[in-house]
Amino acid sequence: MRSISWHNDGMRLEILILTVFAVAGLDAGDKLHSAKDVLREVNTRLEREFISAEGLVLDYVGDIPNAGDVAELRPNAMGWWTPIENGSMFTGDWLPALMAEGSQRRALVERCVKGLIKMSEVSEVPGFIARGTGADGKSHYPCSSNDQTDPWFFGLLEYCRWPYADSALKAHAMERLLCVAKALEANGWGVPCDGAFKGENRGNLLARSMPFHGRTRLLYTLKSLHLLTGDTHWGSQYDSIKSGGIADIEAGGEIDSQYFKQCFGDGVWIYVSSAHMLARLIELEDDAMDKARMQKGLMHYAARVAHLMEHRKKYDNAKIRPFMYANWREGYDWRPQKTQKDAEAVAFSPKHEVLGDRKEHERKFMSVPLAAAAICALADRDKYRDAILATLRHYDYAIPNISEFFHAAIAAAAMIRQ
DSSP states (O other), X not given: OOOOOOOOGGGHHHHHHHHHHXXXXXXXXXXXXXXHHHHHHHHHHHHHHSBOTTSOBOSBSSOOOOHHHHHTTSSOTTOTTSTTTTHHHHHHHHHHHHHTTGGGGHHHHHHHHHHHHHHTTSOXXXXXXXXXXXXXXXXXXXXXXXXXXHHHHHHHHHHHHOTTXXXXXXXXXXXXXXXXXXXXXXXXXXXXXXXXXTTOEEEETTOTTSHHHHHHHHHHHHHHHHHHHOOHHHHHHHHHHHHHHHHHHHTTTTTGGGTOGGGGTGGGGGGHHHHHHHHHHHHHOOOHHHHHHHHHHHHHHHHHHGGGGGGGGGOOTTOOSOOOTTOTTTSBOXXXXXXXXXXXXXHTOBOHHHHOSHHHHHIIIIIHHHHHHHHHHHHHTTTTHHHHHHHHHHOOTTSOSBGGGHHHHHHHHHHHOO
């Protein structure tokens, strides 16, 4: 590096930093952005713009379905592509990262916990977890999923461990957790539907075709229920499922890839909850050999997805593409749906000229790299430190239209966790 002539002592440090970063091809502002800075920035924007009236994370800011939309299954029976599609999933997975900021976030944490609890109370179907509620605060789409239910457990169980938890709210959360767990167990861990599809299931917490995705989460739930309640029933269930599924977890997603090819690719964002819950489960597991096998599985999965952090380089922070995805009312060929297959067919009929491609851009080049960063941070933050921090620092968090930048908060919280 060439020498610099100094004329103002007050500028020396700044000039030196800028020069070093210029030589390295880095941006100084990004380089000085710590994981704690990212955590605070992401959580603050989510609180300001992406939290629903019920206290759940919205997929994006847009028109909330009304009771009529829900009754007619518009745009589809799952509520896919609406702002309330993933309320239970996103909130449950993000909540521990919000709690990582400590008691200063107590008010928002409690608001989110109350929102999650409500999602178990809006239906008379035992074990049903709503994705979110319509504008009336009551209506909800009839099809939930394991991807909503497992993170619902996660968020509430982690809250019950939080040192700043309100005792009355914690007791309410535990009551709902046990009620839902007992109902799902009685249903063979099938995830029940409501409304027009009452009596049917949509997914199963055992997730036999995607065991790394599913069993990591169910085992975390069972272990947590056992430790929090002291009820040996949950311990026995845990031991039984672990003995038959530990090898699948150790495989780190290889079995899942036979059914879901994108588990090591663009589908990695749905695996953050699995990595998050598995990382916590490893801390809770008391058998040294099983702990090591679980850690091996998490490390294997992280190694297979770490390269996805590089996709950040294709992300457009300038936000050139307009966000048209909120046009969900006009964006799909709606028709009545009598089966879940009908609902899926309607859901996969996008009008690209109406919806645009900004959402896909953010998912592929923001959500996926940040999801990979979160998984790697949970698996081995020291091994992947440089790539994780480069990924966290790459994004202008004031830009994204979809809330999936919350994965940055999960990664950041893992980086600073004691």
